[in-house]
Amino acid sequence: MPFYCEKAMNLQRFGAMFILMGTAIGAGMLALPLVSSQVGFWPAVGLMVFVWAVMLITGFLVLEVCLAFPEYKNNFDSMAYHTLGPIGRVVAWITTLVLLYALTSAYIAGDSSLLFELFTKTWSLQIPQWVDAVAFTAVFGGAVFWSTRAVDILNRGLMSVKGLALVFTLILLMPHIDVAQLERHQGSLTALWAMAPVFLTSFGFHTVIPSLANYLKKDVVELKRVVFWGATIPLIIYIFWLMVVFGIIPYVGEHSLSAIRANHGSAGMMIATLITVAHSHAAKVSVNIFSNVAMTTSFLGVTLGLFDFLLDATKRENHRRGRVQIGLLTFVPPLLFAIFYPEGFVKALAYAGLCVAVLEVILPALMAYQLRRSRLRTSMFRFPGGNLVLALIFLMGVLFVFM
Template structure:
């Protein structure tokens, strides 16, 4: 895999690997590491297969930076309208969350430097600068993201090594909750932790000369990296703290405070990790929305820059509290846009190819393996996620 494809894998991984990773041990610890690991592998397998279906549709359509063109050619005008509506609802909500979170971090950093600017000004500053980087193109994001992601991994490795001396193997085999319903409820949290699918069409266009096998490996590697990071962090925290300690925490800040008693510098290190994770996730989601707008509106990059960031920024400034209620539905939206819609795209494109009976050479054809059985499993996976959301 060349550097461009490796960088694309890191964009996928960075989009998925958000600050929410820190909360995963608090969610899964009560069920024991075996159940938590199995559930995470199930969620990873389902989301990765659905992402490969979107990759298949992107390759077969052969054009379009966003899901707009793919949906138009595979689902028709009605499907295009539904896809765009769900995608915009999800991406705008996510960007609002990132702008709110990043604005708060920027505000604290600037205050520590002795500069007096408001929280709103910090949000605007972040959106303008980070948005400008996104508008510069996928190549710029690729190169910057490589540096940011490697720094994030270095911070994570330092944290893991710091926690290892205090780990207890006895904690690994402790499970205090054997409720299958409670375990299923956590699926919603884990599913959103692998939300990298929107960036795939952009990366297919960015790697236009790559083979289908290379693109497939790009997606697989990009999804595997966050899985490994999530599991290592889960094992490190669960091994370091007892279940009784973990259940006392109301938020991630309290978890970090307890870990800080064992490793003095963990506050600073995890703050850096949170900021980097938020930034890499922002770049992935913002790139997806930017390219979607180019694909849909066919405007120059300056106009697309405004179209992409004006609504998330205004929402972050004026509707932050109301937005939090809307964000609770983001997981349900994501099930449809990340699982069911890619599945329908792939099914329709395969049917279309069968009707035309066009001879396609092996080097020009790509189809995710598994056939109808895998499709049925993918559909069941989507229903499982909806059940986890509404329980």
């Protein structure tokens, strides 16, 4: 293989991994320590590693099933229908659309709000927020409409900024960590398990796997690397973030995690407390940059998965006319909700953990089981462990649903 071809393929692989990571690592990552503060650092890390292992396995199961189908006919609609029948298709439709439309609407509302604030404070321009929402959707949604390649190139730039902001934040804050605070545990097993749905959504990258399988031309070796590192790097980042927050903000006192919880505080309040305790204004700037860019990279990954799901579900051809139709179906409903009824999808986000448990844990186990029983289709890849692993994953998914 010529050098330039090999270099292009390496860039494409890293781009696919960045899309997967960008989908998982959203601005919600900042709130993970606040949710985990009920139990402490080490129990939270233990649960997070467990959830990561479950979601990594189900990511490989989605890859296994998706590789048994032709390109652009390999999304959750086709996978569920051909393995689980009409009922599986209905479940896939409901959970995918509720989850991805809700997330898309939330990201449009969040980013348009940031644009409104930017224009108002920087240039004193009073641009209506609905104009900001339309502009944001047109620019970044346009990349999704154009191609996965366009998303890859745009996402690489954003992930570079996001990564630098995060590294800069950690460098500034880590010298302030009090290691003794990491040893303090509190809470109960009930409180620990109640955190699982939040952690699940932090590893919710599965809906974009079929898109990346098409993008990498079903290269099994590369896709396995993308799924593994795309799930593992977020885990490492989350643990470092937990370490920083738990090591700097005390559990009790005026500026403490318990005080923030008692006041029903948000991630923003926690960040403000973190900056106050660490006395670092520069960290505040870098955290703000990270959170703003994180919403955009998550928007790209989520809408890429939604776009390709609808392309598969509506059986449109992957040409210009079909992509225009799917683009309208992907972006217009959440845009309208973000403008006229933002609280509608905010309410739907309350069911995000449930949707992720069904769509990204239970369905992959069932689909892989049925695929392996069937003699009509074979996959280019099979995750090891046999039916025992599938049964355990299914049971974990059911447990997550009832948490």
